[in-house]
Amino acid sequence: MANFNLTSSIPSAFILMGIPGLEAAHIWIAIPFCACYTIGLLGNFMVLFIVGKEQSLHKPMYLLICFLALTDCGISTSVIPKTLCILWFNLKDITVGGCLTQMFFLHMVIVMHSAILAAMAFDRYVAISNPLRYTTILTNARVANLGLVCLIRAVLLVLPMPLLLSRLPFCDNRIIPHTYCEHIAVAKISCGDSTVNRTYGLVMAFAVTGLDLTLIALSYGLIIRAVIRISSKTAYQKALSTCTAHICVILVSYTSCLFSFVTQRFVQSIPSQAHITFANVYLLVPSMFNPIIYGVKTKELRTKVVKYVSRR
Template sequence: MAAFNLTSSDPSAFILMGIPGLEFAHIWIAIPFSACYIISLLGNFTVLFVVWKEQSLHKPMYLLLCMLALTDIGMSTSVVPKALFIFWLNWKGITLDGCLIQLFFLHMVIVMHSGILVTMAFDRYVAICDPLRYATFLTNVRIALLGLVSLVRAVLIILPLPLLLGRLPFCANHMIPHTYCEHIAVAKVSCGDTTVNRMYGLLTALAVSGLDLTLIALSYGLILRAILRISSKKAHQKALNTCTAHICVMLMSYTSCLFSFLTQRFDQGIPSHVHITLANIYLLVPPMLNPIIYGVKTKELRVKVGKYICRR
């Protein structure tokens, strides 16, 4: 508790309050947090291990799945350990540099995650609309380059956020009503002019989600057109099955992300503990469910995972 009090007087430190209004339940909230995090790590590391060990899975689709697993691990790991320290040990202090690093890493991984989903939609488009050229056009090297492009894009887009926050003055109030350093939550603590921060954050979120959703919608529009041209119902079913897992993951990720973003930006009338809980659910539930969805819907991966489980 002494350390907690000291952080409030340190101009270079913040205090993360956890979930205001639910402090009495922090110890119990930590239980589903821990469960979701452990399941997420087990599922995503299982996908990475099986794809790495199985030569037959060294294909573009599974390389993309590994990239998605890495971003899922990054999203949850950037938030959950600190949240558990808050819930269990009441360690709420975080330095300004630590806060900005967490903020940068978290938002960068989220943008990269969106870029990977776009690449996966493009992968499905080529596989269904131009299957004869799939093996020669979408090689592992090209998929790796597309993943690198997603990473560079995410870094360039998100880097200004901590730089803009770092120039702001932070006065007496260092209390951040959140479990992690979210951009707007940190900006609200500043006693300076945050207009540029708010505008850049809003434009970035709208541009990234708008562009990526447009590209995904275009890919699936072309896929749907190609499927409708196929006369065989069996071929229809097979083509749709190849997209089911990606559609489920995409809908879950973007729906929770946009809902969390809107409640954070336009929170009039919404209790703070509601939108903070929603923001944490977005970073916990999709990373936990994504490997399960792909494990269930992708037969080849399911068989390989089953082989290793049975061997153990």
């Protein structure tokens, strides 16, 4: 990513301003950012460790939870370390190659995160509608291949974004009023025509979110149909409880993401400081809450975590 053929009109480095207008509070803003980031990493690594260590959790559902934990770590780690360097140490410079690399990995992991949520909805449908054939329909190998497909899709969809940006002239404007290299924030400072970049970013965001939410809605529509056919009240409640954690994760992930996306592009009355702050928060919140949600709502995982912690 750092070897793009950049024209001479593009500067050797950009300057990330952090949160313009709140420079005096940068040190204090960084504290909750760091705390949320640390909690998210600890929670997700705990999930990865427990699932990897416990043979009984080597199942498709928990493999998908591990994929989700990896994407959560990837989203926050691609942004927060540099953000903390800006807010705490005033290290605002970032090379063009570094900026485009950060942009690529951030958006790639976000797209993959969305695909994993759709795959988890399908997993829940199979578990509820065909419980006896669940292990034969969704084997670990098939889930691993599904994860690979999600990764390839994310790379192919996101790669044009930095490639298109690398062709734009930036003249003398090197200042990005943001804490990280968000696609639109970088495109806005170009002195060339960024219509193609803006259009591609908008179309890709709506296409990815629209497709994945459609697949999730379809899966839950089929789940509801399967649940209605269950005659036993106990089985009915058990089937619904298996979906609770996933629904909570979807609400946390998509609500914050869509709010940030829509307000940044279509709502001009919100101050830029609020936009930038929330653009960081929506990357941190799912990473912090997702392992907590699955740890609390998934009985088997919760039991293993409590067992391991009590041993220590």
